[in-house]
Amino acid sequence: LTVIRGLRGMSLVALVTVLPLYLANDLGISPFGRGIHIGLLIAIGLFAKPIAGFCSDRWGRKTILVPGLVWSSVMALVLVPLDQGVGLTISIALLGVFLYPDQPILTAATLEIIGTNVSATALGLATFASFIMASASPIIAGFLYQHYGMDLALYYISALLAAAALMMVLIPLRSRAITSSES
Numbered sequence: 001l002t003v004i005r006g007l008r009g010m011s012l013v014a015l016v017t018v019l020p021l022y023l024a025n026d027l028g029i030s031p032f033g034r035g036i037h038i039g040l041l042i043a044i045g046l047f048a049k050p051i052a053g054f055c056s057d058r059w060g061r062k063t064i065l066v067p068g069l070v071w072s073s074v075m076a077l078v079l080v081p082l083d084q085g086v087g088l089t090i091s092i093a094l095l096g097v098f099l100y101p102d103q104p105i106l107t108a109a110t111l112e113i114i115g116t117n118v119s120a121t122a123l124g125l126a127t128f129a130s131f132i133m134a135s136a137s138p139i140i141a142g143f144l145y146q147h148y149g150m151d152l153a154l155y156y157i158s159a160l161l162a163a164a165a166l167m168m169v170l171i172p173l174r175s176r177a178i179t180s181s182e183s
Helices: 001-026 031-059 061-078 083-099 103-115 121-135 139-149 152-168
Strands: none
Touching: 001 031, 001 061, 001 083, 001 103, 001 121, 001 139, 001 152, 031 061, 031 083, 031 103, 061 083, 061 103, 083 121, 103 121, 121 139, 139 152
16 A cells, blocks of 8 residues: 555655646646646535535445546546647646545554554554655656646556556555445
8 A cells, every 4th residue: 555655655755746737838828827727626626525425325435436546547638639728727727626536535544454552653654655656756747748748647557656656556555345334
């Protein structure tokens, strides 16, 4: 799960590094317009967090994480051909649907695996490792954007999310479903 957290973190910091540059430098969108686009990305994700959390409590972490990571990977690819208009704005907003809500679900999955006696230590180590992984990503994404354009940066972001989704499919997580007595 720590590597999945790291890949997810790498994709997020890569996106928030290059998306504002792309909107400004390539598309000529005003600072206010950039703020609207980035704000939508974040706001949609914030509103989706409790919904995704509820769904993962109800149907299981993996059941929500795998499609969510795939969704984010696909939405990053959807941005490749879009360079203007309402389609771009909607796609950026839709990318936020799962880009932020996966973090608390990954935390919950980690806690379920390690138990309560060492939860703070385990989360500290997991977040440390994932932040180390993510720290290189703005540099990589910036390099790709500067030398090869936004398309390659989006392919990089999408590939990170796809790798996280694939790893999530492959790791065993115990199934979690709320019974009628728990609800």
